[in-house]
Amino acid sequence: MTGADIKELVVLSGKGGTGKTSIVGSFAELAKDAVFCDCDVDAANLGLLLRPETKEAVEFRVSSKANIDGDVCTGCGECEEICRFGAIRSRKTSANGNVEETGDAQETANGNTEEIADMSGKEALNVTRKGSRANEISPDQDRRPKFEVDLMSCEGCSLCERICPVNAITMKEVVSGHWYVSDSRHGPLIHARLEPGEENSGRLVAAVRQKAREIAQQQGKSLIITDGPPGIGCPVIASLSGADVALIVTEPTLSGIHDLERVVQVCKHFDVPVMVCINRWDINPGNTSVIQKTSEEAGHKVIGLVPYDDTVPKAMVNGLAVTAYDCPAGNSIKGIWQKIEREMQTQARK
């Protein structure tokens, strides 16, 4: 199987909550020869339906954050002032009073522990200066504010590194997330998890897709089914570029119509053919007609309408695809899958 023989279907929604992952989970049950790829790296949940067993976990390192060397820092406070993300904070002021210094003092004071424990931080510090360490630490050093970096807030701009007068700050690479290769009951699943506050989700998506393609090639799979992220941002672009077909799952609401238009524009930009599926079409037949009409005018196939069906939440609660049930939504998705298979065969012949 060469890279060119492998086709990739990416399922997008333009917005969250349209039922995209439920539909991809159903495709996973119906597909015979596919690798699955969850590109929603901020909130991956395809695994809830596929129940993966992780075989390989790989650290994803792309960003660097500020790190302060406490032995070199003079406590001038310039970094705290200059960081516009508020990521550098004085330990002395970030805790309630002088907690750290007081704690340190309690360890080294001679006797007086109980007395110190009842005092405020400042009082306790004064007492300990009279204790055993009073001759070792000068008052200036003792009061020296120490600074720390809140890694969640640090944007890695490195400005603090450049302005620190004593070069106490260096930028250190951090783990931004992980990507995983798993086996699932329907085939290999490549998925990922971005750490809270981390950016570069587009690069993590690219890494996940790259691995999915490698696995497809190694295992002779002819199809990659990608559960794309919601929205139209960088991770969507990373999951879409180079795909063979995009299926957009929408719903007949005003926001659904609006976000469909936006994600269609992104697909057009990357020259990826679009198919549309309207989920819960019967909650607003008027809006469904609008979507059908505008899609047909723009040359996009509406390949299926999935009705509202109480079986869908029931299936989710049981961790099953809705196609595991004989129900209107499940039967509709089976029909959509047949059309997709035909479309992918057409693409393969091109």
Ligand code: SF4
């Ligand atoms: S890290 Fe540098 S800039 Fe920040 S307080 Fe310490 S010496 Fe000053």
Ligand code: SF4
């Ligand atoms: S690298 Fe930038 S964002 Fe991070 S602590 Fe330094 S100045 Fe703030």
